[in-house]
Amino acid sequence: MRNWMLVLLAALLLHPAGMRASGPDEAGRPRLVVGLVVDQMRWDYLYRYYDKFGEGGFRRLMRDGFSCENLMIDYLPTITAVGHTSIFTGTVPSIHGITGNSFTLRSTGQTVNCVGDDREHTVGSTSHSGERSPRRMMVTTVTDELRLATNFRSRVVGVAQKDRAAILPAGHTANAAYWFDSKTGRWVTSSYYMEQLPSWLEAYNRTDPARRLLAGGWNTLLPISRYTQSAADDQPYELPIGKGIRPAFPFDTAALLDREGYGVVTNTPFGNTMTVEVAKQVLEHERLGQGTETDFLTVSFSSTDALGHLLGVNAVEIEDTYLRLDRDLADFLAYLDEHVGQGQYTVFLTADHGGPHHARFLQEHGIPAGEWNAKEVVAALDSVARVRFGVDAVVQGIASYQVLLRRAKLDSLNIYAPMKEALADYLRTRPEVAYVVDLDNGASLSLVPQSIRERIVNGYHRERSGDLQVVLHPGWYDAAFGRVNHGVWCAYDSHLPLLFMGWGVRPGKTRREVHMTDIAATVAALLHIQMPSGCVGRPIEEAFAD
């Protein structure tokens, strides 16, 4: 008994000045960090739907947390894989190497999925959806750094409907990443992480979660007359959430699933609900936040993006999806309070990119906007090449507004440079094109405004980018298959929410411009761990409680 008291006394005397009383362990860290990413969430949605949000979701994060009101993406293109990677690595595509959801390797001409890996196999289903790994990401994540800092005692798990949104945030050293296999309706993983699904996830899969959640159909949460932030339902330019139906409430989602398969769940808010269910299962069964070290859970909500692509910003379906996400979020935060403890975890919420209004909606209201057809532009470029040089099929494709040429073919004919110049000149004659930059030639950047120039440079990776960067006028986007698409530098695609709440966070807000690359730097500083290996961001000083 006396020895025990001596130890306690010694511990009190040795207790370093300024250490947080609230910290659950001696390093002064929270029990758990939860990184939430809402796919395609624009910053203004916080305020657009504020009046209809409940108290426990977005409003709680805004009231009790710290809000960065001007978080901007500082690279191109503004798309999913790049966003998730940049949030968790604190760096940009030119350094982390994830230049797109897929990208073409210039040395071989081979196009690869950013997380595709044929060395791995699917764990949890018979499809190919698990042949994945984070190996193409060229730097560490803040989640990797936490694992390194605790000699791998911290546990890290990533959860999302999309594979890339689960895998990239969780890093190279993750204990697990789980995503939704739209072919079989099961949550799966890759042999990169394990050889067998945990029994709790097998049990969850046996509940046939997508079918269960779609069984009740999808109608608006509130009477449809209260959706005052959206145009009337069923606009002519909207795409439906499933084939052969109108884009209008109510949706018979059970019948849609029977007809089209499990992927339909991602086109409804219930995909987000399912994601919260899996996140809770992870917390409960893997006991994250219950160990001796800080654990890290990353969760990404993909349904918001799928619906944004079909409908744009101004749709009842989008408004309803955010009201339902707000409820899911409130439910998840309450779960964290109960199982980890209020004030014992740090949560942050951000987005991977934003999204534009439908171009045809903007045009109806006299606002400059338009739909670009990249396929048609490829054909036009090939025709310029045929007329000028007598060569066919020189353009491999246009991805994320970058033109990719068949370099080997053009090199063998010794016309790569003149061809590129001729095609750039042609693109500059098109009325929707603001700038065309030769990505190998820094001098061609000189007439591009500084803020766009910086984004192009940050997005350029010699082996994984295209040959020419096209910058369209604001309001224009690539409308492949009639979809609404994000990916450009403009605020609607690059201005995102960033909210921190909980352990170590000072409630408040800043309107100072911060960048997506600052998020990982801030989390690393909060946890007293090293920044990720390619980090170029800076901690957001105002967000810290001390």
Ligand SMILES: [Zn+2]
């Ligand atoms: Zn998207």
